[in-house]
Amino acid sequence: MIAVQNGDLLAGTITDGDIRRGLLRGLTLASPIETILHRDPLVVPPALGAELVLQLMQANKIHQLPIVDDQRHVVGLHVWTDLRTTAARPNPMVIMAGGQGTRLRPHTENCPKPMLPVGGKPMLEHIIERACGEGFNHFVVALHYLGHMIEEYFGNGANWNVRIDYLREREPLGTGGALSLLSPRPEVPFLVTNGDVLTDVRYAEILDFHERHASAATMAVRAHEWQHPFGVVRTQGMDIVGFDEKPVHRTHVNAGIYVLEPRALGVLEPHAHCDMPTLFERLKAGAERTIVYPMHEPWLDVGRPADLEQARSEHA
Incomplete structure (x- = not known):
């Protein structure tokens, strides 16, 4: 809730939780509101876009955000549920x-x-x-091993109010090679994801990032750290030039989520095997721009029994 004074000047904010905690401290419903008022709450200007507003709300774990002008006049209120109503995306x-x-x-x-x-x-x-939930409604599923089970379960997607088409590989073509079967080819940028990646990443944000940076191909990556179990001795020939005590190596790993421009499919040969890193290398060799999207959200590649158990425990 927003508290105002002198008509529309922001005085602060208050939540039902603040009221309950105040009552537990001995306050009554007749107590002055100033005793539990947040006088310097997080606010946003009217011009701030919905995407950034959602990011602020998510980062601060709040569901309402006052909109104020430069004179601290309250001109509106952002509500989480309203902002989460997303428009349909034409991108498959x-x-x-x-x-x-x-x-x-x-x-x-x-x-x-x-x-x-x-x-x-x-x-x-x-x-x-x-x-x-982010507005995507057209899915294309690449099938090979026991693919009939997937097709029987999802059908044409009507039960999910989406459209689902299928690519049927006669033999494994790799994450890139399967895209050569797309017919007709997409006319807009499209997302690609591995079917065993569970993540809280926002697919729409990856797509928007890709389009802002005018890339032919974007790869989502995760930071990975590995600490050497031993002290490392740096040498030149027989001479010791330094020591690193159990150094930490930081790299980026492929998260299995991508955005591609339709023209990226031009580097593929029909029905020929190609993995996604090779597709990126071919684009780079052709002077196309390829970029990374750094992910920070929870992410799990379910490739081993331990990963499956972790996924099941987190979704129990």
């Missing part, structure tokens, strides 16, 4: 779901990896529902 999402999941056996002996249940539903369903 391609989901790679054809892998055999050999590292997850015996779980995948009779079930394709993206169909393994997590929190009562297949991993693939989590991905589709999350993207739906």
Whole structure:
């Protein structure tokens, strides 16, 4: 709730939680509001875009944000549920779901990896529902191993109020090669994700980032740190030139989520195997811009039994 004074000047904010805590401290409903008022709350100017407002709300774990002008006059209120109402996105999402999941056996002996249940539903369903919540409504699923099970479960997507098409690989073509089967080719930038990646990342933000930077291809990456278990001796020939005590190595790893321009498909050969890093290398060799999108949200590549157990415990 917003408290104002002298008509529309912001005095502060107050929540029902503040009131409950005040009552527990011995205050009464007749106590002055000033005793529990937040006099310097987080506010935003009228010109701040909805995307940045959502980021501020998410970072500060608040669901309402006052809008004030430069004189501290209250001119509006941002509400989380209103901002989360998203417009439909014309961009398709391609989901790679054809892998055999050999590292997850015996779980995948009779079930394709993206169909393994997590929190009562297949991993693939989590991905589709999350993207739906951000306005995506056209999905293309690449199938190979036990693909009929995926197609029988999702059908044309009507039960999720989306459209689902399928790419059927006669043999494994890799994350890049499967895209050569797209027909017709997309006319707008499109997302690609592995069917075993569970994450809280916002797909719409990756797409917007890609478009702002005018890239032919964008790869989402995660920071990865690894600490050497021993002290490292730096040498030149037989001479010691320095010591690093258990140094930490920092790298970026491929998160399995991408955005591609339609022209990126031009570097693929029909029905030829190609993994996604090779596709990026071909684009780079052709003087196309390729960039990374640094991810900070929770992310899990469910490739091993331990990963599956972690996913299930987090979605219990």
